[in-house]
Amino acid sequence: MSLLEIKNLHASVDGHEILKGVDLTMNPGEVHSIMGPNGSGKSTLAAVLARRESFEVTAGEALYDGKDLLAMKPEDAACEGVFLAFQYPVEIPGIGNAYFLRSAMNAIRKYRGQDELDAMDFLPLFREKVKLLEMDGALMNRSLNEGFSGGEKKRNEILQMAMLQPKLAILDETDSGLDIDALRIVAQGVNALRSPERSFLVITHYQRLLNYITPHFVHVLVDGKIVRSGGPELALELEEKGYGWAEPDQVPA
Amino acid sequence: MATAVRQLDQYVEAHGDLRAQRLKEPAWLQRMRDQAWHEFRAQGLPTTHDEDWRFTNVAALERIPFRRAALAAVANPVTIQDIAACRIDGALCRLVFVNGRFAPELSELEALPDGIEVINLSEALTNENLEAHLGRYADRERDAFVALNTGLWEDGALVRTRRGAAIDRPVHLLYVTASNGAPVMTHPRTLIVAEATSRVAVVEDYVSLGSGQAFSNSVTELVAGQDAVVSHYLVERENLDAFNISTLRLQQERGANVHSHSILLGGGLVRNNVHPVLAGAGAECLINGLFVGAGQQHLDNYMLVEHAQPDCSSRQFYNGILDERARGVFHGRIVVHKDAQHTDAKQTNRNLLLSDDARIDTKPQLEIHADDVKCTHGATIGQIEEEALFYLRSRGLAESEARNLLLHAFAAECLDRMKEAPAREFVETLIRERLGEMAARHSSKRREAIESETEVAQSWEEVG
Ligand SMILES: Nc1ncnc2c1ncn2[C@@H]1O[C@H](COP(=O)(O)OP(=O)(O)OP(=O)(O)O)[C@@H](O)[C@H]1O
Ligand SMILES: [Mg+2]
Numbered sequence: 001m002s003l004l005e006i007k008n009l010h011a012s013v014d015g016h017e018i019l020k021g022v023d024l025t026m027n028p029g030e031v032h033s034i035m036g037p038n039g040s041g042k043s044t045l046a047a048v049l050a051r052r053e054s055f056e057v058t059a060g061e062a063l064y065d066g067k068d069l070l071a072m073k074p075e076d077a078a079c080e081g082v083f084l085a086f087q088y089p090v091e092i093p094g095i096g097n098a099y100f101l102r103s104a105m106n107a108i109r110k111y112r113g114q115d116e117l118d119a120m121d122f123l124p125l126f127r128e129k130v131k132l133l134e135m136d137g138a139l140m141n142r143s144l145n146e147g148f149s150g151g152e153k154k155r156n157e158i159l160q161m162a163m164l165q166p167k168l169a170i171l172d173e174t175d176s177g178l179d180i181d182a183l184r185i186v187a188q189g190v191n192a193l194r195s196p197e198r199s200f201l202v203i204t205h206y207q208r209l210l211n212y213i214t215p216h217f218v219h220v221l222v223d224g225k226i227v228r229s230g231g232p233e234l235a236l237e238l239e240e241k242g243y244g245w246a247e248p249d250q251v252p253a
Numbered sequence: 254m255a256t257a258v259r260q261l262d263q264y265v266e267a268h269g270d271l272r273a274q275r276l277k278e279p280a281w282l283q284r285m286r287d288q289a290w291h292e293f294r295a296q297g298l299p300t301t302h303d304e305d306w307r308f309t310n311v312a313a314l315e316r317i318p319f320r321r322a323a324l325a326a327v328a329n330p331v332t333i334q335d336i337a338a339c340r341i342d343g344a345l346c347r348l349v350f351v352n353g354r355f356a357p358e359l360s361e362l363e364a365l366p367d368g369i370e371v372i373n374l375s376e377a378l379t380n381e382n383l384e385a386h387l388g389r390y391a392d393r394e395r396d397a398f399v400a401l402n403t404g405l406w407e408d409g410a411l412v413r414t415r416r417g418a419a420i421d422r423p424v425h426l427l428y429v430t431a432s433n434g435a436p437v438m439t440h441p442r443t444l445i446v447a448e449a450t451s452r453v454a455v456v457e458d459y460v461s462l463g464s465g466q467a468f469s470n471s472v473t474e475l476v477a478g479q480d481a482v483v484s485h486y487l488v489e490r491e492n493l494d495a496f497n498i499s500t501l502r503l504q505q506e507r508g509a510n511v512h513s514h515s516i517l518l519g520g521g522l523v524r525n526n527v528h529p530v531l532a533g534a535g536a537e538c539l540i541n542g543l544f545v546g547a548g549q550q551h552l553d554n555y556m557l558v559e560h561a562q563p564d565c566s567s568r569q570f571y572n573g574i575l576d577e578r579a580r581g582v583f584h585g586r587i588v589v590h591k592d593a594q595h596t597d598a599k600q601t602n603r604n605l606l607l608s609d610d611a612r613i614d615t616k617p618q619l620e621i622h623a624d625d626v627k628c629t630h631g632a633t634i635g636q637i638e639e640e641a642l643f644y645l646r647s648r649g650l651a652e653s654e655a656r657n658l659l660l661h662a663f664a665a666e667c668l669d670r671m672k673e674a675p676a677r678e679f680v681e682t683l684i685r686e687r688l689g690e691m692a693a694r695h696s697s698k699r700r701e702a703i704e705s706e707t708e709v710a711q712s713w714e715e716v717g
Binding site: 052083 | 644645646648654
């Protein structure tokens with residue numbers, strides 16, 4: 001059974017139709033990459049899958065693990081194993097990073113009928129991941145993303161992912177804003193999580209991330225629709241020829 | 254005027270009843286009380302035509318027949334167990350007043366360290382001369398509630414620290430109203446004198462037991478001597494039928510540093526007056542507040558910061574959270590007198606409105622008579638941000654939990670400014686309970702998400 005099956009998905013934001021019929025199927029263990037021009041709807045697709053409620057689904061369906069994903073609240077999707085690494089992680093002053101992460105883990109564990117983690121169980125796990133992502137431990141005593149640099153925010157997203165161990169991870173431009181070392185570290189973090197059960201939807205503009213995380217499939221999203229799909233070589237071709245080339249029925253203006 | 258007097262019968266009656274008690278008091282105090290009573294009768298209660306009371310209507314205080322609690326009630330309605338539930342862990346001592354009267358059997362005053370005196374005011378008056386401070390600062394001529402309190406107070410607290418004393422643990426003053434049916438009024442009076450270079454924290458805590466209606470009209474005068482460091486906490490957690498008018502008048506000498514924290518969680522109609530006078534060069538004050546209202550609560554904060562001497566700084570930070578039909582007011586007035594060069598005054602008021610019916614009126618006001626001053630102010634009114642809520646929920650937190658966290662984060666700004674751990678932890682627990690109730694109520698009532706924080710387009714109102 002496929003892990004995610006999206007059919008003819010249409011979605012609007014503030015009355016504007018952004019997604020205009022997206023079809024996508026992902027199997028367990030697969031890495032799919034989505035590329036596409038600015039404003040084509042990549043983040044919108046990611047947010048709809050993570051169940052952002054201000055984004056209205058107007059048609060279509062999405063089955064996740066055989067369940068109706070579009071009927072879920074964001075917290076239910078998260079508890080079922082969907083994770084979104086945000087393109088622009090939100091800064092929330094007054095909520096500690098570690099405290100938040102433990103609350104989130106416990107919410108998910110509770111949903112799954114597992115015992116909650118106390119600080120003693122949590123901390124060693126947390127420290128291990130902080131180390132894996134080569135993050136500054138002092139950062140973790142600060143408020144959630146508050147005053148983090150762009151790269152630190154992105155690493156923090158991957159840290160959260162590593163802790164929450166999702167089944168479907170959606171990475172929205174996690175590579176943008178990273179320096180070369182950070183890119184390698186983040187990619188290692190992602191690769192450490194790859195497994196036959198876990199799937200990744202990697203949204204990016206650049207081949208450089210895909211050098212580290214080799215996708216099984218690459219899709220091109222233009223104006224709210226997937227206009228082309230292929231293997232990893234498609235990303236290279238796009239890099240060379242631009243998005244215009246990817247749209248077969250593109251009429252030059 | 255004749256009608257106003259007739260409508261204030263309840264206060265006139267109380268004044269008559271207290272005649273016998275007043276006769277035992279020192280002559281200077283009797284004179285002060287007579288004069289204050291005269292002022293009160295001349296002024297009556299303020300109306301919404303009064304600029305300082307534009308947003309808050311106190312007509313109910315004329316209408317409702319508040320009485321002093323009966324003396325020698327059948328039995329004290331308040332038990333040790335009731336009080337145990339109100340205690341502050343780590344407090345130095347506790348002075349308890351029930352319906353405005355000292356309750357020694359409920360208080361804990363054992364083994365106070367050297368350098369501090371904590372005693373009920375009527376007792377203190379029998380063997381000390383308080384004329385130098387009591388009634389010297391709060392303005393009974395311009396403020397009818399101060400005049401009323403001065404005429405009618407029966408008891409209250411005296412806290413005095415001696416020169417150089419450093420008192421680590423906070424003093425807890427617990428003012429309880431316990432009305433069984435008939436509306437009760439109290440007029441607590443507190444005097445805090447921190448002599449030069451001493452350090453102390455005092456928590457004034459207003460609680461109601463039972464659901465009866467009460468009117469508490471308190472006046473606190475706090476004198477911080479040269480280089481003294483004082484924290485004052487006002488905690489309002491009375492029931493939703495309570496009327497609470499409180500006036501905190503701070504008098505700061507040279508180099509004195511005072512923190513005022515106001516935490517308004519309960520009460521139906523609350524007016525919180527904070528009035529520091531920076532009367533010595535180099536004095537500093539921090540005026541920090543959090544008000545949380547729901548239902549029909551009306552929480553009015555009236556700040557009047559007076560810079561009278563050079564090189565003083567004042568910081569005002571007030572955060573408000575209002576839900577349902579609650580209404581908040583933040584009125585921040587700064588007066589810089591002629592001699593107060595190098596004044597540095599800052600004012601910030603941030604508000605979260607959780608419902609379309611909640612309302613905040615925020616009004617900065619500036620009156621400057623010196624030329625070398627720095628004053629800034631800012632006010633924001635916003636909702637819980639949809640994006641922040643989504644971020645937290647996308648990690649698995651239920652909506653109510655996510656809301657709760659965000660409300661906490663907003664309140665945490667105020668908590669972080671409280672330096673005394675026992676007081677802060679006490680306040681934090683109260684806030685957590687209050688916000689928990691609000692978040693739980695909210696997620697059951699689904700609302701469409703609205704975003705953004707709007708800067709309130711507003712400039713200083715220049716006065717004078
Ligand atoms: N609240 C909104 N109201 C109207 N239009 C919106 C709103 N939010 C997003 N959009 C529009 O939706 C379109 C898709 O935005 P989206 O963020 O999904 O693009 P993207 O493919 O992720 O772009 P990028 O590569 O720049 O991240 C854009 O044209 C954007 O302007
Ligand atoms: Mg995007």
